[in-house]
Amino acid sequence: MSKKFDSIPMADLVGQYHGIKKEIQKAINEVLESGRFILGPQVRALEEELAAYCEAKHAIACNSGTDALQLALMALGVGPDDEVITTPFTFVATAEVIGILGAKPVFVDIDPVTYNIDPSQIEKAVTKKTKAIIPVHLYGQPADMDAILAVAKKHKLPVIEDAAQAVGATYKGRKVCSFGVMACLSFFPSKNLGAYGDGGMILTADPELEKKIRVIANHGQDKRYHHSLLGINSRLDTIQAAILQVRLRHLDAWSEARMDRAALYTELLKPLDVIPPAIAETCTHVFHQYSIRVKNRDRLQDKLQEAGIATAIHYPIPLHLQPAFRHYGKGEGSLPVAESVAKEVLSLPMYPELEEEKIQYIVDQIAGFLKS
Ligand SMILES: Cc1ncc(COP(=O)(O)O)c(C=O)c1O
Incomplete structure (x- = not known):
């Protein structure tokens, strides 16, 4: 690549x-x-x-x-x-x-859409x-x-x-x-x-x-x-x-910029076999993260890394399955939606200054991976 x-x-x-x-x-x-x-x-x-x-x-x-x-x-x-x-x-x-x-x-358990x-x-x-x-x-x-x-x-x-x-x-x-x-x-x-x-x-x-x-x-x-x-x-x-105090003065402009970038990602990702974030009708979403859901998530993450694109997984293991929380009694299979979502989410670069051409490049890399 x-x-x-x-x-x-x-x-x-x-x-x-x-x-x-x-x-x-x-x-x-x-x-x-x-x-x-x-x-x-x-x-x-x-x-x-x-x-x-x-x-x-x-x-x-x-x-x-x-x-x-x-x-x-x-x-x-x-x-x-x-x-x-x-x-x-x-x-x-x-x-x-x-x-x-x-x-x-x-x-x-969590809602499968939001x-x-x-x-x-x-x-x-x-x-x-x-x-x-x-x-x-x-x-x-x-x-x-x-x-x-x-x-x-x-x-x-x-x-x-x-x-x-x-x-x-x-x-x-x-x-x-x-x-x-x-x-x-x-x-x-x-x-x-x-x-x-x-x-x-x-x-x-x-x-x-x-x-x-x-x-x-x-x-x-x-x-x-x-x-x-x-x-x-x-x-x-x-x-x-x-x-x-200084940063709060810029927050609304930054949130708008995040929303614009999220809208562009979602538009460009439309033809691809990934699930973009859903925005509930009742909400505005300030896109701290832009997280897609995709099959073969780990392989896609490796491919994007090879192309110089950082990604993150929020979160790879639902808390009830973490060693520190297992003794609270919820085992594997007890919260199936969280468990399946955790296997497929991938957060893409998201920040107010992220340039359009970079978003296009990221989506092109994802498209290339899904075709291969
Ligand atoms: C959902 C959520 N809750 C709590 C925290 C804890 O915040 P902090 O890192 O400032 O302690 C974070 C972030 O780090 C978070 O994302």
Whole structure:
């Protein structure tokens, strides 16, 4: 296969930085000159800006998306003997925090079209021990919130949205993070709104939860050296907050660019024997990942790598089959949709600056493979 491009990465963080370099350097410099590296004013400013952006009332910054999920569960008092219902087809953090707190992640199967949690499976999994439901807005597409909230309401269960991959996406015209009792964002650098290090945020409309999370995230401290709760150290660095304030100003333009690139991929892939991502009618999808479904996925991945095209598998093993989660009791064949989707998904390069001719080249390589 002749190579038209040296290499096409999954994302181009450095290229994106160069486009906003002056703004970023100014923002970082202001923090450096202020000396307020922990809980400086940029942190609260970012919280307010993101709460407004996500149509949520309050936002609490923390150290990562994983911590955001853990803090949300801690604020609900989730612990040993409790159960939390979630999807097996997600990044490990979603379920890891449940287990870390001593509770049991209860995995239910996913929808075969969107790969998000299948709401019709949730109710069957509810028991007296269930303390919360965590849907994930996978790849940037909102889960079916009406159906999830209906089950939650019936059983009086709080919903925590894992919106790590979907900041800015909408469900029936409303932004994700405004549906659950709490919602969690990740600012991992490759996320749609990424920092230049780790970071996360919890959003909530509930002022009591907001207060409690602030205390837990700062060593359980309600005033200096008074610790009313068992807490952790999970704060967002001021420098990261300043960087994120700049990047938030560009987020909508970047999301639009992702959507345009996704539309082009889908158009070009139409004649081929692959399943492009489906966008539910009720949603906008912000394409954190553009993941196709294809037979012979592993061989195609090797071929694309030979052509200099990076790809990734989100996710190759559903969580219930991971060694760390097997003892929760769900074996092979128990969640058949997640298991079959995991064998066939392949994420293609996706970033706002990805050039049209590269998308064409990637699709040409896929077409060549499928013909051979
Ligand atoms: C769905 C999902 N949940 C949680 C996380 C955890 O976020 P972080 O890496 O910021 O801890 C991530 C991403 O990394 C994610 O994709």
